[in-house]
Amino acid sequence: MTRFMDKTFWGLTIGLVVILVANFLLEDWLRFIGLQSMARGAVALGLLILWRAGLVSFGHALFFGWGAYAVALSQKIGITDALLGIIIGTIASGLLAFALGFLLRRYRAIFFALLNLAFSMILYGVLAKLEVLGSTDGIGVKQPSYFGITPEGANAHITLFCFTAIIVYIVALAVHRYLSSTLGAMTIAVRENEIRLEYLGYSAEKAIHVKYVFSGLLAGFGGAVMALAVGHVDPDSMVYWPNSGDFVFITILSGTGNVAATFIGALAFELIRTFAFDYAPQIWQLLMGGTLLVIVMFLPNGLWSLTEHLGKRRKSAPSPAE
Amino acid sequence: MARVLEVHDLEKSFGGVVAARDINVTIDEGETIGIIGANGAGKTTFVNMVTGYLRPSAGRIEFMGRSILGMAPRRITTLGLCRSFQVPQVFGSETVFENVMIAMGIAESRGPALLAPLFAPARAARAETHMARYQIADYRDVAADALPQGVRKLLDIAMATVRKPKLVMLDEPTSGISVEEKFGLMDIIMAALREEETTVLFIEHDMEIVERYVSRVLAFYQGEIICDAPPAEALEDPRVKEFVVGQELHRSTHGAEETGNA
Amino acid sequence: MDLQLLIVIIVDGLIYSSYLFMVAVGLTVIFGVQKVLNVTHGSFFAFGAYLAATLIGVWYNAELPAFGGFLMIFLAAAFLGVVFGLVIERGLLRYLYHRDEHIVVLATFAAFLALEDVIILIWATDPYFAYQPMELLGWTDIAGLTFDNYNLSMVGVSMTIALIMWFTLTRTRFGKILLAVIFDREMSQSMGINVNKVFLVTFMIGAFLGALGGAYVAPTISVQPGIGVEVVVLAFAVVVIGGMGSIPGALIGALVVGISRAASVHLLPEVELFVIYAIMAVVLVLRPEGLFAPPQARKI
Ligand SMILES: Nc1ncnc2c1ncn2[C@@H]1O[C@H](COP(=O)(O)OP(=O)(O)O)[C@@H](O)[C@H]1O
Ligand SMILES: [Mg+2]
Numbered sequence: 001m002t003r004f005m006d007k008t009f010w011g012l013t014i015g016l017v018v019i020l021v022a023n024f025l026l027e028d029w030l031r032f033i034g035l036q037s038m039a040r041g042a043v044a045l046g047l048l049i050l051w052r053a054g055l056v057s058f059g060h061a062l063f064f065g066w067g068a069y070a071v072a073l074s075q076k077i078g079i080t081d082a083l084l085g086i087i088i089g090t091i092a093s094g095l096l097a098f099a100l101g102f103l104l105r106r107y108r109a110i111f112f113a114l115l116n117l118a119f120s121m122i123l124y125g126v127l128a129k130l131e132v133l134g135s136t137d138g139i140g141v142k143q144p145s146y147f148g149i150t151p152e153g154a155n156a157h158i159t160l161f162c163f164t165a166i167i168v169y170i171v172a173l174a175v176h177r178y179l180s181s182t183l184g185a186m187t188i189a190v191r192e193n194e195i196r197l198e199y200l201g202y203s204a205e206k207a208i209h210v211k212y213v214f215s216g217l218l219a220g221f222g223g224a225v226m227a228l229a230v231g232h233v234d235p236d237s238m239v240y241w242p243n244s245g246d247f248v249f250i251t252i253l254s255g256t257g258n259v260a261a262t263f264i265g266a267l268a269f270e271l272i273r274t275f276a277f278d279y280a281p282q283i284w285q286l287l288m289g290g291t292l293l294v295i296v297m298f299l300p301n302g303l304w305s306l307t308e309h310l311g312k313r314r315k316s317a318p319s320p321a322e
Numbered sequence: 323m324a325r326v327l328e329v330h331d332l333e334k335s336f337g338g339v340v341a342a343r344d345i346n347v348t349i350d351e352g353e354t355i356g357i358i359g360a361n362g363a364g365k366t367t368f369v370n371m372v373t374g375y376l377r378p379s380a381g382r383i384e385f386m387g388r389s390i391l392g393m394a395p396r397r398i399t400t401l402g403l404c405r406s407f408q409v410p411q412v413f414g415s416e417t418v419f420e421n422v423m424i425a426m427g428i429a430e431s432r433g434p435a436l437l438a439p440l441f442a443p444a445r446a447a448r449a450e451t452h453m454a455r456y457q458i459a460d461y462r463d464v465a466a467d468a469l470p471q472g473v474r475k476l477l478d479i480a481m482a483t484v485r486k487p488k489l490v491m492l493d494e495p496t497s498g499i500s501v502e503e504k505f506g507l508m509d510i511i512m513a514a515l516r517e518e519e520t521t522v523l524f525i526e527h528d529m530e531i532v533e534r535y536v537s538r539v540l541a542f543y544q545g546e547i548i549c550d551a552p553p554a555e556a557l558e559d560p561r562v563k564e565f566v567v568g569q570e571l572h573r574s575t576h577g578a579e580e581t582g583n584a
Numbered sequence: 585m586d587l588q589l590l591i592v593i594i595v596d597g598l599i600y601s602s603y604l605f606m607v608a609v610g611l612t613v614i615f616g617v618q619k620v621l622n623v624t625h626g627s628f629f630a631f632g633a634y635l636a637a638t639l640i641g642v643w644y645n646a647e648l649p650a651f652g653g654f655l656m657i658f659l660a661a662a663f664l665g666v667v668f669g670l671v672i673e674r675g676l677l678r679y680l681y682h683r684d685e686h687i688v689v690l691a692t693f694a695a696f697l698a699l700e701d702v703i704i705l706i707w708a709t710d711p712y713f714a715y716q717p718m719e720l721l722g723w724t725d726i727a728g729l730t731f732d733n734y735n736l737s738m739v740g741v742s743m744t745i746a747l748i749m750w751f752t753l754t755r756t757r758f759g760k761i762l763l764a765v766i767f768d769r770e771m772s773q774s775m776g777i778n779v780n781k782v783f784l785v786t787f788m789i790g791a792f793l794g795a796l797g798g799a800y801v802a803p804t805i806s807v808q809p810g811i812g813v814e815v816v817v818l819a820f821a822v823v824v825i826g827g828m829g830s831i832p833g834a835l836i837g838a839l840v841v842g843i844s845r846a847a848s849v850h851l852l853p854e855v856e857l858f859v860i861y862a863i864m865a866v867v868l869v870l871r872p873e874g875l876f877a878p879p880q881a882r883k884i
Contacts, residue, residue, distance in 0.1 A: 056686040103869060110621060110685055111872045114824055118865040121817060125858025182427035183436040189424055192413035196481065199373070199411070200428045201399040241817050245693050252690055282704060289698030296691045297679065 008176050011260045016169040023161045031157050033270045035229040038168045041266030042222035044250040045175055046215030051256050052179070053211055054191030055108065059116030060219045060247050062123050063093040065239035067220030068227035069133065072141045082144035082163055082228060089224025090217050097216020104212055105205040120244055127235040138234025141227045157229070164225050168263070171221065176259045178214070187211060219247075249288075253295055255302020265303055324351045325387070326489050326521050327372070327403075332381035334367055340545045341367040345381065347540065347547065349489065354512070355523040356532040356553070358566050359542030365525045366408060368542070369491045373405050374398045386488060402488035408497060408525075410478035414467040418458055418477055421466055422449045425481040455514045456480040471498050472507055479511055483518060490515065492524035496531065504528060508535060529557060529567060541566050591727045593846045599735045601842025602742035603801060607815055608822035608834045609745060610793030616766055616829030617786040619685065623692040624672055625794045625819055626812030627699035628664060632798030634707050635660040637807045640714035653717040657799040665792025673787035678780070696816070704809055711808040718803040734803060741800060742838075745793065749831050762786065766829070821864040827874025836875055 023031060043064055050057060067089035074088045100119060107115055128136050143156045151159045178184045186207040189197040194204040227233045237243070246269070254265025272291055276284035299305055325348060332345035341364045349355060357365050370376040372383055374395040383391045390398050413421050426449055427440045453459040456476045461469055466477060475495055483490055495511060496504045512535055515522050526532050532539060532553055539556035541549040543565040549556050556562055611625045639656035676695060680688045721733035753759040764772040765782050773779050798811070805811070822841050826833025841860050848859045855862075867875065 058689075107868070107872060110689075110828075111868060113686065113689070114820065115865060115868045115872075117817065117820065118824075118861045118868060121821075121861035122858045122865060125855070125861060128857050129854050177439075178437065180439050180441065181437045182424075182431045182440045185424050185427060185440045188416060189413055189428075192415055193411050195407075196411040196413065197428075198395045199399055199405060200425050200481065201396045201485070202428050203394070203396055242813065248686075248690055249693075252687075283701045285697045286701035286705075289694040289696070289701075292694035292697070293676075293691060296687055296694065300683075300687070 008258060008260055009173065012169055012172050012176075015260065015263070016165060019165055020162060023158060023165070028154060028157060029274075031161055032229065033274055034267070035157070035161055035164060035225065037263060037267040037270045038164050039222040039225040039229065040247065040250055040269065041263040042168060042171065042225070043219040043247045044254060044262045044266055045172065045259060046218030046222075047247055047251045048254075048256050048259070048262055049175070049179070049184075049187060049211050049218075050215050051251055052187035052191065053208060055208065055211075056113050056248060057116040057215070057244070058113040058241070058248065059118070059120030059244050060215065061239050061241065061243035062116065062120035063097060063216045063219030064223035064226070064243065064247070065120075065123060065127070065233070065235070066096050067093040067223030068233045068238050069127070069139075069223075070220070071224045071227040072139050072233045073133075075142055075144075076139075080142065080145045080150070081148075082146050082160065085144055085228065086167065086221060086224045089227070090221040093220020093223065094213055094217040096220075097213045098209075101209040101212040101216075105209040117241060117244065120239060121241060124235050124239040124241075127239060134234070136235060138232055138238075141231050141233060143231070144228055160225075160228055164229075167221075171218070172259045172263065175214075175218075179259070183207070183210065249292055251302075252292065253302055255299075255304035257301060257304035261302065261304035268303065325349075326351050326353075326385070328382075328384040329372065330382040332368070332371060332383070333379045334364075334371060334376065334545075335379055342371065342378070343545045345545075345547055347550070349521060349523065351488075351521055352519075353521055353538060354536045355538050355540060356536035357523065357525045357540045357542060358527070358529070358532060358556075358562075359525075360566060363542040363566075364545040365542050366493055367545075369405060369493055369523075369525070373403060373491065399485070399487075402485065403491070404482040404485060404487040404489075405491040406475075406479045406482045406493060406495065408493040410474045412466040412474060412477050412481065415465060417463050417465055418453065418469070418473075419446075419449060419462045421477055421481060422452055422484065425484045426452070429485045452480060452484065455517065457510050472503055475499065475507065476510065480514075483515070483520065486518050487520060489521045489523065492522065494525045494527070496526065496528065501528075504531060505534075533557065588727055588729065589850060592729060593843070593850050595726060595729075595731055595736075596849070597839075597843035597846035598739050599731075599842075600846055601838045602738040603797065604818065604822050604842050605742045605835055605838035606738070606745065606797035606800060607794065608819045608826075608838055609749065609831060610790040610797070611819045612823045612826070612829055612831060612834045613749075613793065614787055614790035615823065616831075617762060618677070618681070618783055619829075620677060620692065621685070621689045621820070621828075622672075622790070623689060623696045623816055624668070624699060625790075626816035627696050627703075628668055628791050628794030629798035629815045630703055630812035631664050631668075631699070632661055632795030632800075633802040633805070633807045633811060634703060634712065634798075635664060635795075636799035636802040637712040637714040638707070640716060640803065641712070644716045650716070650720050653714075653720065653803075657717070657802070658796070660799045661792050661796035664795035665788045668791035668795070669784055669788030672791070673784050677787070678783070696812070700809070700812065709809055711806040712802075713806060714803045716803070732804075738800065745796075746831070746835055753831070758785075818860065821860050824864050824874060825867045830874065833874055 019034060026034070043060055047057060047060060070089040070092035071085045074085055079085060079088065104112060104115060127133055133139060143150060146159055146163065186197065186202065190204050190207050197204045197207070223238065226238070250262070250266050250269045253269055254261040273284065273288060276287040280287065295302065327347070327349040329345055329347045332342050334342040345368060357368070359365050367376065371378045374390065374393050374397065377392065382389065385398070385401060385403050390401065413424065416424070423440055423445065426445055430445065431438065450459065453462060456479065458473055458476050458480060461473050466474060469477065479492060479495065496507055499507055508531055536553055539549065539551060539553050540547055541556060541562045548561045548565065549559045551559065557567065607629060610628065611622060614620055614622050636657045639660050640653050643652055643656050672695060676691060677688070680691055718732060718734040721737065723730050723732050724736065753762065761777055761782060764775070764777060765779055769779060822837040823834060825840055826835070826837030840863060844859055844863060845856065848856045
């Protein structure tokens with residue numbers, strides 16, 4: 001249970017190998033879906049951490065957009081390296097979450113959710129009006145370079161995909177480790193009983209703040225990857241409230257049982273959306289909404305619960321984050 | 323004997339209600355103290371103030387020779403003053419083992435160590451020992467929400483004592499427990515705490531239990547301590563007889579039907 | 585600041601507040617009684633606008649008496665209130681009352697997404713215009729400025745709604761029952777109140793009000809896909825500012841948002857889009873329960 005190389009480790013490792021191989025075989029549109037899944041999946045991973053603590057944010061498009069714009073702006077000052085850009089986007093959102101966290105750590109339940117929504121809508125309103133940032137048109141993002149080399153054409157996405165997949169792999173493992181650590185176990189403590197947590201000697205607010213910063217970092221990372229993948233940032237497709245809804249959607253779809261599930265859920269989300277959009281453009285939202293309703297009604301623990309239905313073993317495994 | 327807790331002139335009022343007035347208490351190492359008093363007498367408020375949940379309106383509180391007034395519960399906890407609750411405060415969805423593990427993990431880790439795995443084998447072994455001491459090991463894999471009331475009380479106290487505190491305050495450890503089970507429960511608790519050499523203060527309504535376990539009684543009435551003496555003496559005190567014991571007798575005849583379904 | 589500008593801001597602000605109140609009051613009623621933050625409220629608004637626009641079009645094409653157009657607006661809203669009450673409350677929410685509040689919000693978000701497409705399936709993507717009622721009422725000059733009477737009439741409609749709600753809650757049996765259910769669901773159930781029925785009726789009223797917002801606004805806008813999306817968060821903001829579940833709160837929230845939005849449009853257009861959410865954030869920070877709900881203490 002505490003072994004570093006547990007099932008999740010192997011699952012993620014095999015997953016990484018598979019998608020790295022697939023990367024070279026896939027058609028470009030599928031590769032693009034893969035990239036988007038990793039980006040949105042990362043945000044959902046942040047929401048998973050909060051969700052386990054009993055908190056839901058209806059405004060994580062704030063950090064997603066913030067990270068995306070950070071990448072776009074860093075290019076304006078001449079930073080074209082992908083890794084550097086992604087780091088900047090991630091840190092920028094982490095800092096924002098750190099600052100806002102002093103406030104948000106005091107709120108719970110619907111107030112937490114809505115305060116996040118309010119902040120994301122403020123950013124949306126500002127970006128939509130700021131001429132220097134292209135208002136509602138947004139700004140373009142160039143193909144990044146990788147340690148001095150700038151791949152062209154199809155290679156651009158192949159490289160970005162490899163690169164992102166490896167980082168996502170590391171991040172997912174780190175989050176997995178985090179969830180099984182003492183600090184990670186406090187997510188459950190916060191959700192179940194803050195008074196007891198205080199009387200065990202740890203501040204519930206501090207625990208929430210830490211989680212909030214993690215979720216901000218992850219959302220910023222997702223936004224940065226998205227900016228590079230799409231080659232463009234704008235308020236409507238990155239910061240407007242339905243984006244935040246998408247992230248919560250993915251979290252529900254995946255269930256909060258396992259970090260790997262989040263990326264499977266994200267992929268399922270992107271596939272459903274893309275196919276619905278291509279084959280039934282009139283009713284794609286109907287299909288999305290319908291899927292979500294089915295999940296909420298019949299699979300309350302998300303797609304991940306399917307795996308638990310299949311292999312009913314548990315009970316003897318005591319870890320809250322298997 | 324070393325002084326563990328010293329409380330001077332503590333006051334607390336909620337709006338018009340005076341929940342504590344003129345409270346002066348000292349507790350020495352190794353004592354076992356029972357607090358008695360009718361409902362609403364201010365017993366829980368006293369524990370809440372000493373453990374930092376409520377800020378007194380006035381007064382001084384010293385624990386192991388240093389002032390803990392105004393400190394948050396988590397600070398006071400880390401200094402070695404812990405508590406359990408009238409209504410057990412546990413992580414309901416988690417099993418007994420997980421509850422104890424989380425409690426131990428938090429008690430044992432600071433800073434970067436918090437990022438180490440919670441379920442380390444060495445800690446798991448300590449948790450098993452701790453559960454055995456409180457005789458809750460049989461319920462190891464049962465979610466706290468599904469526990470019988472007595473076991474949940476024990477779990478609450480077990481979680482409060484993972485730090486091996488200097489002083490532990492138990493708020494009505496036997497409330498909601500049937501009369502037949504009370505002594506068994508108290509035996510387990512007191513044996514475990516003696517083994518850990520913890521100084522104990524507990525709130526109790528049952529005078530038989532008080533007589534059997536405590537070395538000193540504090541009787542509360544309307545926010546004041548009306549008697550501070552060894553049990554034999556305290557239970558004979560006319561004011562205690564009138565305001566506490568009398569009310570308790572009244573209460574227990576009344577509460578008979580209620581405990582029946584517990 | 586010159587007087588004319590001040591008047592514009594006040595009148596525009598009042599009109600906008602009235603619109604917001606109409607939209608938000610239904611949301612707050614449903615939240616107050618069912619404790620459900622209902623995203624489908626945006627759909628009620630959009631459906632209201634579409635159905636009203638359609639009916640108004642039919643009405644005027646048939647060259648029926650001109651003022652009947654207003655009848656169509658209320659007819660559309662009433663019809664939708666009943667339909668949505670049955671579909672969303674009976675068909676969906678009642679299975680979710682025992683679930684986590686976040687799950688319920690998300691379920692309504694899902695239903696909202698689905699309904700966005702139902703609108704397109706029914707009405708396609710071309711915009712609808714139902715300007716006739718607006719034309720009919722003409723305009724008024726106030727201090728040398730021209731205002732559409734139709735817009736001004738919104739103030740009257742909102743005030744009427746507010747009065748009726750106040751009367752219902754304080755002076756009628758149904759109001760007393762509602763307050764009992766809001767105060768303690770289990771208790772009222774054990775007192776013999778049919779909570780299910782109360783839920784359904786409140787939801788219908790809430791849906792009716794949401795649809796009425798859309799229906800009444802329809803003649804002043806181009807009715808097209810996506811109009812419900814903005815309304816949801818706007819209504820959220822109003823309700824949060826006033827205090828979730830509080831009707832006077834919705835009124836105050838609408839006024840605060842309406843006037844400040846009008847002021848920013850005329851004085852500082854750059855901040856127009858976010859001023860509302862900035863107020864929402866400030867209120868949440870200073871008084872998370874909103875301006876109109878009492879804070880609650882916790883005891884162990
Ligand atoms: N947080 C609070 N707010 C207001 N009044 C309180 C609070 N806590 C306790 N009280 C009041 O203080 C008095 C003492 O309560 P408490 O200490 O809980 O009594 P008990 O001796 O039964 O534990 C009671 O009148 C109670 O109503
Ligand atoms: Mg008490």
